[in-house]
Amino acid sequence: MILPVRRLTAVCVLGAALVGCGGTERPQPRPARPGPSAVDPRAPTLAQGPEGLTPVFTNGPRTQGRTVALTFDADMTADQGPRAAAGERFDNPSLIATLRSLQVPATVFMTGRWAEEYPIQARSIGRDPLFEVANHSYSHYAFTPDCYGLPTVAEDRMRADVERAYAAFRRAGVPDPKPYFRFPGGCYDRRALRALGGAGLTAVQWDVVSGDAFATDADAVARDVLDGVRPGSVVVLHCTRSAAPTTERAVRVIVPELRRQGYRFVKVSELIGAAHAAQPHTDTALRP
Template sequence: MIAPVRRLAALCVLGAVVTGCGTGHNSAPSEPSRPSDTASPGGSASPGGSVAARPPTLAPGPAGLAPVFKNGKRAAEKTVALTFDADMTADQGARAAGGERFDNPALLATLRRLKVPSTVFMTGRWAEEYPDQARSIGSDPLFEVANHSYSHYAFTSRCYGLPTVAPDKMRADVERAFTAFRKVGVKNAMPYFRFPGGCYDRTALRNVAQAGVTAVQWDVVSGDAFATDADSVAEEVLRGVQPGSVVVMHCTRSAAPTTERAIRKVVPELRKRGYRFVRVSELIGAAGRG
């Protein structure tokens, strides 16, 4: 049994952002940059060899900084994006080999059964551990795969006790995740990036901009990390959602065991309230048109 202090530390180390740990970050510009040909996120080759349209992005941010997208328009149309972080750090392979489950097939099955478009922010290490699931998510038009770093190490020096990525290695870490996705068969990963733990600063934004990604945060924290009460998680989401919201949840069974049950309450209730579920790309596309 983990003592309360150790439990909180473990939660933060996994980068699961809950109310008690804060929301990570500092200031951020508001517009995403264009994807990079080097990292090759997004876009795909057609049978004739031409490249399909890039996923929606906004104008580049100022001063060479990657922009940060937190939520869509607070418009009359009620749209909401559920996002799921598939967390696994670079050094957790031994735990996975010992039986700890960092995946959550039941959650994915429920999202499919309920027909909920979703965005999965996946680490490269998770994709390597669960290649069949990563490929299945990436090939399912209901979902889109986005980048959550390769290693789930922090991009700032103080981020819930996570090991850190050196500034000169940040771009490489992001691109290594895209490479891992391609190797397991995820063909069209989106040019969107979520910072581990939600932590970033200007240095991090400048470095990830070189990988051609848009940083995607959130405006609703589900509190599903290490939660034991699915109803409380559901109520947290339902209390926070507004038109255009981005909700952060987790797709890791050991770290977020109640998420699937919470989804079974959240989805029908939000639909009853008139909400339509969309992927992050749709919110970004709508913001770009405004």
């Protein structure tokens, strides 16, 4: 769950709430590219960074046309099962239906726990050529201390948590998830990048925060996105009804306006492919 800077005052409260709640498979990846099993071997990735650190991608090239990637975090924390059983909805079918009706390509960063809770939806998203599924960890526990109050994953369990999410995708019937990983809360450090080094992953951050987490004003969310988007931008939004109830309405404003401005919606894989081709002239630096 990502919150805009201006709402950091409320992070402790929201973080505490989070803690309280807490097919046919394709061939395996090519041996030349180590990584989690059953990921798409054709997906472009960035080269591993110095000292074996996982590369971090924030946005695509700024000078190759007006492209923008909308990304949606399908969050569910490992210990939120009782809340789901009690009726809380961590999915957002109306948002996915809107993206389909508007024909908007998108990348969904899914937790393994979300895929277990909503396997039919996970499979449907994964098999729709309009979308691509990427990894948001299994547990949605933090990979650094002090990350919005989330529990933390031990360093020696970080890679296993990522692998467990891919295993959950396979069980749900998601074909060819991408070798892209988004840190829960967007929190990472060199220790986390080193722990995932050699896994063949590209960590995907963003350069536009939508502010949709716990937002009640869809127009404000839309304004945040429209004010922030530049060519090659990656926008972070959420696909979680209970924690981001205004996202679908905001998307109905964002999409036509960006198209009016000449933007073309793409998946993250297209931006990474363009960045890979343009290296070293893109904003794909490792962040400490």
